[in-house]
Structure formats: C-alpha cells, structure tokens
C-alpha cells in the first residue's frame with residue numbers, strides 16, 4: 092500500500108512546493124532523487140518506537156562503489172542518551188545522519204532503532220520518528236508562522252507559538268511589524284543564521300520526534316547567540332535520544348558519549364574527561380580549539 096502512496100506523496104510535495112515557491116528548488120529535486128534510491132520492502136511494517144535506542148552495527152557505506160566513506164562503524168545511543176560525533180572535515184559525520192534517515196542504503200552492517208532495521212520498516216514511519224536540525228535551514232517564501240508550522244501538518248497557531256517560545260524566537264517574531272504573518276525567505280525578511288536555526292528548532296519541537304539529530308553549523312555564530320542556541324538545543328535534546336554532530340568541542344563536553352570519527356572509522360570513544368586523558372586525537376583537537384578561542388577572546392577584548 093505504501094508503494095502506492097509514495098508517488099502520490101511526492102506529487103503532493105511537488106505541488107505544494109511550487110505553490111509555496113520553495114527557495115531552493117535544487118534541494119527538493121535532490122531530495123526526490125535520493126528518495127528514489129531507497130525503496131520500502133513489500134509489506135514493510137511501520138517502525139514502532141518504544142524507547143528510542145539507536146544502534147549502528149558494523150556499518151559500511153560509500154556514495155560511490157569504489158570509494159568507501161564509512162568503514163565498520165558501530166555505536167549504541169541508549170534511549171534518551173546523547174551521542175556526540177566529532178572529527179575532521181570529511182570524516183563522515185553528516186553521512187551518519189543521512190544513513191539513519193535512510194537517504195541511502197548500506198553496503199554492510201545494520202542500523203537499528205529499538206531493534207528494528209531501518210531498511211526494513213516504512214520510510215514514512217522512520218522519518219516521522221526522526222527530527223533533524225540541519226546545518227542550513229531552507230526557508231519557504233511564506234510567513235514565519237508557516238515556516239514553523241511546516242514541522243507538523245495541521246498545527247494550530249497556539250502550537251506554533253508554543254514551539255517558537257521553546258526555541259526562544261517568539262519575542263523576535265512578536266517584535267516584527269506583521270508578527271507571525273511576516274514574510275520571510277528570498278522575497279521577504281532575511282533571517283540571520285541564528286534565527287534560521289531557531290526556526291528549525293521550533294519546527295522540530297512541533298514534530299516532537301523521539302530521535303533527534305543536531306547537525307551543528309560550521310559557520311560560527313557570535314558567542315552570545317551560540318551560547319543561547321546551545322541552551323535551547325540542550326532543552327530540546329533532554330528527553331530524546333540525540334545525536335549531535337559537533338564542530339566546536341565546547342558544545343559537547345557534557346555528552347554521555349563522544350565518538351571521534353577519522354576517515355570513516357571510529358578512532359576513539361568515551362566521555363570528554365576520558366578522551367582528554369587518552370591524549371589522542373580528541374585531546375589534540377581540544378587543545379587546538381582552546382588556543383583558537385583564546386585568540387578570539389583577545390580579539391573581542393581589543394575591539
């Protein structure tokens with residue numbers, strides 16, 4: 092039955108997208124393309140999330156057959172726990188989240204949510220269970236209220252406002268001349284990186300998924316905005332299983348578990364304190380970032 096629904100879903104999406112004037116058409120077609128790469132198996136059941144445990148077992152993957160990006164990656168995020176993933180650029184961090192969301196199928200191993208293989212449940216049920224706060228949020232040329240409400244079909248104005256409050260963007264919106272009806276996007280108000288991220292957080296709050304992926308932006312926000320966003324994200328992640336892809340180590344010192352990915356392999360794993368004590372790759376990255384942030388602070392002080 093789902094096989095039958097999928098093309099209709101896609102058509103509906105294309106129609107809504109054109110009607111609403113999606114800014115990034117390419118992103119949508121990319122999405123449609125990647126969608127075609129994975130298929131529901133006939134008669135696939137819906138994912139039944141009971142606790143929200145996420146498990147990668149010996150995952151092997153490459154975007155192209157002759158170039159492997161992940162080699163034998165294994166980890167478990169207990170229900171409600173937080174896993175932080177760090178590592179050099181190109182190590183495969185964002186790829187982990189694309190695989191959990193099943194944009195692609197694996198070349199080896201399994202990814203399980205509460206013991207169910209993500210490749211053997213319906214994509215629809217899988218994607219309803221996972222919320223992603225991406226590095227870069229795509230905004231529609233529509234009202235800011237619409238952009239938040241997009242997180243869940245049929246959300247009412249009170250729910251949208253509650254989500255905006257949770258993401259600490261409600262005050263900002265109220266101060267706009269048109270409030271929640273203010274137009275945003277290319278043909279409207281341009282939002283800053285931090286504001287866009289808050290819209291994404293509000294969307295995710297509305298969706299209320301048991302599993303959360305936070306893909307931290309590489310471009311640094313100013314340190315006050317950054318700290319405020321981190322607090323908001325911390326609250327959002329509190330009651331859910333969370334995977335945080337982090338570029339700044341200062342944001343993940345409290346994570347239950349940190350894995351250091353290096354060239355597609357788990358090079359180190361442990362808590363912040365354990366990893367510092369190892370004096371390996373993580374300790375090196377920490378020392379380097381600490382030195383850089385000292386320089387930043389000196390620069391700010393000199394302004």
Ligand code: ATP
Pocket residue numbers: 154155160178179180181182183184185186187
């Ligand atoms: P960053 O910290 O820079 O965001 P990352 O650790 O998240 O990097 P990934 O985005 O997971 O890295 O990419 C891992 C590898 O896979 C890189 O070598 C990248 O070039 C490659 N890659 C990523 N996306 C694709 C794609 N769509 N097609 C082919 N190769 C890709």
